[in-house]
Amino acid sequence: MQLKTKGIVLSETPYSETSKILNILSEDYGLIGVMSKGCRNVKNKLRGVSNKMNYCEYTINYKEKGLSTLIEGNSLNSFKNVYVDMKKAFYSFYLIDLINQVLKENNHKNIFSLLEQALIKINDGLSPELIIIIVELKLLSFLGVDLNLDSCVVCGEKKDLYTLSLDMGGMICQNCYQDGFVFNEKALKLIVILNKIDLHKLEKLEIDDYNIIDEIDNFIYEYYNNYTGIYVKKRKQLSNVNLM
Ligand SMILES: [Zn+2]
Secondary structure, eight states: OOOOOOEEEEEEEEETTEEEEEEETEEEEEEEEEEETTTTTTTTTGGGGGOOOOOEEEEEEOOOOOOOOEEEEEEEOOOOOHHHHHHHHHHHHHHHHHHHHHHHOOOTTTHHHHHHHHHHHTTTOOOOHHHHHHHHHHHHHTTTTEEEEETTTOOOOOEEEEETTTTEEEEETTTTOSSSOOHHHHHHHHHHHHOOOOOOGGOOOSSOOOHHHHHHHHHHHHHHHHOOOOOOOOHHHHHHHTTT
């Protein structure tokens, strides 16, 4: 069966002297393993569409059993701003690896557009640090452990939310707070906003206070560590890589 679908290459493995096996996350058919025959040859037409993070309309000779074959790809966005900026590139590749891990737990159809939009927005110049947080928050619902950020997890109150509890997976109001860690007030406001953002509609996103981002980042890192089997990197770990 021949099919045509939007897709993003999540991983590539060299095969024989001239080919690669690709894992393509497709919009319509989920994750597809395809053989890209001859794509490592300089003159092969598949060469430019068979690399990790390539985003194309792919035509695939699909086999339900065994490996499918790539017929052609037409680039939808070359993400050229990402490739010339080390930070954007590291964040984008990190996102792809993160999504790859999550797909092993849940291969929900909507994960494609989450990755697609995130890469487009990073390429368009929106803050990669914030885009990563938005995606990490959204992925929690696919992992079945989303945070309750709208109301107090103890009493359900929507006002006077005071801090965020790692153990309880959500907000604690002023009345219910007893002791322990208090989340920075600005960070608390920002995480609520980020959690609600629709990436499709987002046109501008910048950071001015990196300490706030660090606080949210540390929280998400701990939360993933404790409640998912997924490995996430802290923003600082990503930034350190940039210096190499
Ligand atoms: Zn409460």
